Amino acid sequence: MNNTNTVVPEEVVQRHARPGMSLLAILHAIQDETGFVPPEVVGPLAKALNLSRAEVHGVISYYHHFRTQPAARVTVQLCRAEACRSMGTEALAKHIEARTGCRFDADHSHGDAVGLESVYCLGQCALSPAMMVNDTLHAKVTPEKFDAILAAASQCVEETV
Ligand code: FES
The missing domain is CATH 3.40.30.10 (Glutaredoxin)
Structure with missing residues (x-):
């Protein structure tokens, strides 16, 4: 897990959003890297996948597995x-x-x-x-x-x- 202070949303999305990957797979990859899914990636992710921000946010909030802030110790x-x-x-x-x-x-x-x-x-x-x-x-x-x-x-x- 990287230092969460260095997360640059566009770079994170670029690293993980590969053609043919599902939104869920990308979200898992982002959380595996940063320890959570920073809210700042919603916009770049929506743009990369041609989805609305609401659609991306909806998936993140539907699955309990995804955290939008660093986990407790x-x-x-x-x-x-x-x-x-x-x-x-x-x-x-x-x-x-x-x-x-x-x-x-x-x-x-x-x-x-x-x-x-x-x-x-x-x-x-x-x-x-x-x-x-x-x-x-x-x-x-x-x-x-x-x-x-x-x-x-x-x-x-x-x-x-
Ligand atoms: S119901 Fe608790 S472990 Fe299965």
Whole structure:
């Protein structure tokens, strides 16, 4: 991931918008490079693909995968699908919100220390409740286990900054 302060929208679009590529593929490539899809690329992307700005914006906002601002330093993705719900995910979500002072699925991507996202099934239904923290899967998560996971993830981020 490049330093996001050096993003030049036209250059980013030129690098990724190849003939025959879909808008989705280009958006994935941009996010892979910069860590998010800067709002400034919407205009150049629309022009390159002969779409309206509204069409490009619509695709970005439709897919939860795309971020329009840098991600939080620790991202918690909690499964809130049925199997996990039956094993106490909602109580766990309340604990996580109280512990972090953040809210799930809020606009938490302003460089906050922790971002909370709801996801729906991580393929660990037999080991629920499940969550991903910075792309590492955790199963059978209890409030106590979450506190330890968060502490470890926060420490890991501080060591790499
Ligand atoms: S329902 Fe949570 S991992 Fe499948």
